[in-house]
Amino acid sequence: MTSKSFSTLQSLGPVRTGHQFDVAGLQAYLQTQLPELFQGAGASHIVVQQFQHGQSNPTFMISLPWSGQRLVLRKKPPGKLLASAHAVEREYAVLAALSPVGFPVPRPVHLCTGGVPLGTPFYLMECAEGRVFLDPNLPELQPQQRSEVYAHMAQTLARLHTLKPSALGLSSYGSPAAYCARQLRRWTSQYAASVPAPDPSVSRLTAWLAAHVPAEDAAPPRPALVHGDYRLDNIVFGTRGSAPAGGGGGGGGGLVPLAVLDWELSTIGNPWADVAYNCLPYHMPPGLLVLQRLTRDPRAGTPSGLPPGIPTEAEYLAAYCAAAGVAAPPPAEWAFYVALSLFRCLAILAGVAARSRQGNASSANAAAVASEEVLAALTAAALGVIERAEAEAAAGGQTGKGGAAGGCKCSNPACTCGVDGGRTAGGKCSCSGCGGAAQVKQQQQETQQVPACDAAGGDGLLGLSPRAAELRSRLAAFMADHVYPAEEVLEAHAMGPQETRWTIHPLMEELKAKAQQAGLWNLWLPASLASRLGWLAEAARAGAGGADPRVAPVLLGAGLSHLEYAHLCELMGRSAWAPEVFNCSAPDTGNMEVLAKYGSREQQLAWLLPLLAGSIRSCFAMTEKAVASSDATNITATIARSACGQRLTVSGVKWWTSGAMDPRCKIAIFMGKTDPRAATHKQQSMVLVPMDAPGVKVVRPMLVFGFDDAPHGHAEVHFTDVTVPASNLILGEGRGFEIAQGRLGPGRLHHCMRLVGAGERAIELMAVRAAQRVVFGKPLAQQGAFQAKLGRCRIAVDSSRLLVLAASDALDRLGFKGAAGAIAAAKVATPSAVLEVLDAAIQAHGGAGVSQDFVLARLWTAARTLRIADGPDEVHLGTLAKLEMKRLGPGKVSKL
Numbered sequence: 001m002t003s004k005s006f007s008t009l010q011s012l013g014p015v016r017t018g019h020q021f022d023v024a025g026l027q028a029y030l031q032t033q034l035p036e037l038f039q040g041a042g043a044s045h046i047v048v049q050q051f052q053h054g055q056s057n058p059t060f061m062i063s064l065p066w067s068g069q070r071l072v073l074r075k076k077p078p079g080k081l082l083a084s085a086h087a088v089e090r091e092y093a094v095l096a097a098l099s100p101v102g103f104p105v106p107r108p109v110h111l112c113t114g115g116v117p118l119g120t121p122f123y124l125m126e127c128a129e130g131r132v133f134l135d136p137n138l139p140e141l142q143p144q145q146r147s148e149v150y151a152h153m154a155q156t157l158a159r160l161h162t163l164k165p166s167a168l169g170l171s172s173y174g175s176p177a178a179y180c181a182r183q184l185r186r187w188t189s190q191y192a193a194s195v196p197a198p199d200p201s202v203s204r205l206t207a208w209l210a211a212h213v214p215a216e217d218a219a220p221p222r223p224a225l226v227h228g229d230y231r232l233d234n235i236v237f238g239t240r241g242s243a244p245a246g247g248g249g250g251g252g253g254g255l256v257p258l259a260v261l262d263w264e265l266s267t268i269g270n271p272w273a274d275v276a277y278n279c280l281p282y283h284m285p286p287g288l289l290v291l292q293r294l295t296r297d298p299r300a301g302t303p304s305g306l307p308p309g310i311p312t313e314a315e316y317l318a319a320y321c322a323a324a325g326v327a328a329p330p331p332a333e334w335a336f337y338v339a340l341s342l343f344r345c346l347a348i349l350a351g352v353a354a355r356s357r358q359g360n361a362s363s364a365n366a367a368a369v370a371s372e373e374v375l376a377a378l379t380a381a382a383l384g385v386i387e388r389a390e391a392e393a394a395a396g397g398q399t400g401k402g403g404a405a406g407g408c409k410c411s412n413p414a415c416t417c418g419v420d421g422g423r424t425a426g427g428k429c430s431c432s433g434c435g436g437a438a439q440v441k442q443q444q445q446e447t448q449q450v451p452a453c454d455a456a457g458g459d460g461l462l463g464l465s466p467r468a469a470e471l472r473s474r475l476a477a478f479m480a481d482h483v484y485p486a487e488e489v490l491e492a493h494a495m496g497p498q499e500t501r502w503t504i505h506p507l508m509e510e511l512k513a514k515a516q517q518a519g520l521w522n523l524w525l526p527a528s529l530a531s532r533l534g535w536l537a538e539a540a541r542a543g544a545g546g547a548d549p550r551v552a553p554v555l556l557g558a559g560l561s562h563l564e565y566a567h568l569c570e571l572m573g574r575s576a577w578a579p580e581v582f583n584c585s586a587p588d589t590g591n592m593e594v595l596a597k598y599g600s601r602e603q604q605l606a607w608l609l610p611l612l613a614g615s616i617r618s619c620f621a622m623t624e625k626a627v628a629s630s631d632a633t634n635i636t637a638t639i640a641r642s643a644c645g646q647r648l649t650v651s652g653v654k655w656w657t658s659g660a661m662d663p664r665c666k667i668a669i670f671m672g673k674t675d676p677r678a679a680t681h682k683q684q685s686m687v688l689v690p691m692d693a694p695g696v697k698v699v700r701p702m703l704v705f706g707f708d709d710a711p712h713g714h715a716e717v718h719f720t721d722v723t724v725p726a727s728n729l730i731l732g733e734g735r736g737f738e739i740a741q742g743r744l745g746p747g748r749l750h751h752c753m754r755l756v757g758a759g760e761r762a763i764e765l766m767a768v769r770a771a772q773r774v775v776f777g778k779p780l781a782q783q784g785a786f787q788a789k790l791g792r793c794r795i796a797v798d799s800s801r802l803l804v805l806a807a808s809d810a811l812d813r814l815g816f817k818g819a820a821g822a823i824a825a826a827k828v829a830t831p832s833a834v835l836e837v838l839d840a841a842i843q844a845h846g847g848a849g850v851s852q853d854f855v856l857a858r859l860w861t862a863a864r865t866l867r868i869a870d871g872p873d874e875v876h877l878g879t880l881a882k883l884e885m886k887r888l889g890p891g892k893v894s895k896l
Helices: 023-033 088-101 143-162 179-194 200-211 271-278 313-324 331-358 372-394 437-449 466-494 506-517 534-541 549-554 562-572 588-598 601-613 736-772 784-850 856-865 873-895
Strands: 005-007 047-051 059-064 069-075 108-112 122-126 131-133 224-226 235-239 255-260 267-269 617-621 638-641 647-658 665-673 684-690 696-701 714-725
Touching (some): 023 108, 088 122, 143 224, 143 255, 179 267, 179 271, 179 331, 200 372, 224 271, 271 313, 466 562, 534 549, 588 617, 588 736, 601 665, 617 647, 617 714, 736 784, 736 856, 784 856
Antiparallel strands (some): 647 714
16 A cells, blocks of 8 residues: 655665666765765765655655754756756755745755766765645645644745745746746746647646736736645654744644655745645545646545545635635635646656666656546546536636626635625635535546545345455545545546547446455356356466466456345445456456356467456347347347358347447357247347357447447447357257346346445435525425425335345355346346436536436446346336246136
8 A cells, every 4th residue: 555654764775777877976075065975984885765756857765874963965967858857956045045035944044056976966965754634635644743733834934925935035036927828838838848749738738828918927926935836745843842943833742744745846926826725635636646636535433534634725715815815816816826736737747757767767666656547537627627617608707806796705716606795704714615616526527536445334234144244345545545536537437538438448447456455356156156257267277278377266257146245246336447457347247158158178278368358348149139138038149150160150230239349358158049940039149240250240338328338338330251160159059048037137137236335325425416506595404295295215225235135045055046036036126226316416406406416427327228128028028927926826817
């Protein structure tokens, strides 16, 4: 698990490849320039280690064993650098100016501007030994400590901005005029120099920024020394006793800033740019595991959903303004500063990526930190800030320092109350909307991404064994830590441009690898089937078929029953992306079940092994375009055996072949007629057809209420005289119906249990929304009509869960035939019940409910489709009716 904080000395490691330098030459140089450091050294040598944290200038620890003294050396990176970048000379000048006035910075020791002895300029400073917090959520601290850390961070930045550059001797350090315009030009230039070709979305972002530079930027009314990269992990914290005098301002005891680091980007400029950059954790896009952000969780117990003790953006901004003695900028300008800060971050990371390609990046994980996905997500976040600001303006939002005419005059950039006079006696806005429109929307998005892990009614119900309960707990934690945060990125990729949406996002493969490592893999595979496949796990250990031996321990799942798995399947249903993460998604689970139950060893080794390993995907080609396929006897596709008996020729037009659009789809299970003269249910067979076989043509994706479900898809596929070996026939000729029944029973229950999870998530989103929205003078949650609807939703979901659990139990005890009625009942009841719940949740969200900003529309689409897929309601109702009549028997019917 990645550490959330570290002591400055803990981040030390060996000097990385590409950053080595002449240590002996450095010691000789220092002995000449700083002879006082070497008193008593004798023949001893300095010890050099490299700090692993940071993406900018390489930083080293220089230890003097004879005195115990430690110095920090920062130098420019090796290789060709962008103009004006990595200016260690400027860093040294700032430290030399701030240290004497008691501002918390390390004391500078020496500056070398030449190329000798290290090949690049460098400087030395004293080592600040303390604690650096990487995660802005501060999970390792108590609420009071979190509050203190944020208070000190705001006060320290405010103090920096109140120091007069002239009094510091930095009058010539930079010009405050047109600071933002210059910053925009600089970062645009750096971005262009760092990428092979500019992204069109980035170009759109920079064009908007250039057209919306605040008017006061030409001559800022409050010119100040700005840090340029002020964030939590650039501050070393320690106890008050170790803090420099006057270091961090008030805020109580405990942790205080010892040193603000990394002044490479500092200059004289507009302080609001510094504040906005410091607030980026409130705006960082979710789903990126390499960028730290503040997360919101309705279970946090705070109105904002932030961890207890962490202020909202509005509160943090108010703390800064109070310490600096200024008023906040209007919302339109604040949006500009935030978008500029996101772009600045993007440009910096683009430079990191460029250095990574050259092999001279400062940080070992530079490639991950500055991946294309990260840059694209930052671009989208900045454009989102802009779009929200423009939408507010179009809707009559605030436009000036005092807000729009008739609007709130509090000048709070996070205020959305829309009314004047909502102030307390102290002058602070008290309106209910002061969460900020942008912030509220982000909260709404994050609420749907990080729902409560334990579904109501899930614990203690039928069949939740201790083993299943432990797995359920681990699965819930994995969902919260990895799956929910990834949803927005995966959704954006799936809804992206045509040329990329049918590709697989690398994040999905990363999540699958993590699920394997966590032992949360193939949980769907029942123990009864797994017991037959031990030889396949041994084959995986031996690397058969190109399998990665590391997957062998989890290849055959956890040995669960259908009932035990149902509780886990419910959790996966809370996210459209989760089933694939754990290799528990349709149609692969059904196809794997077919191969496990009915496939030959040859077929299992060739296709089941890679499917279980998650290295390929599959599709099931049964439904046909020209006939009512709910009656599978209508199927017209053909499977003809050659005269020699060694080949099979497959022909037919199939549609709704789920998964066929996926670039990883390598095999189809095709159902067709082998003997139209045989008994009705003995005419059909199933055969394995490689998707790259000549004659297989994926014609188009089918849209489901406008969704094409990229990159998975539901395709129309034409099979034209496709020839495969006769050994690809599954089980034997005329066994197609038998195979279909064995495949569809468990699959129907999997769909139903995932729907229960979707219903649980909808209830949570509905409740959170109702608590946030005020309608006709009081929260929606207090409206009687809403309360009645929410109560009925709870009954519907719990009732559906019990039906599915009962059917799962029957499947374990009685097999498919004995459980047919219970499965049919669950298959009819669950989609209908969950559809009503999702509809109620959508209604509670208003327009947002049908938008892409919430998961509800996608979940509703899946639920509605399942009233048709895997047998329409009418078929299952007919099954139930027949069973009821059979239960009565002819004698009883006559007596009635």
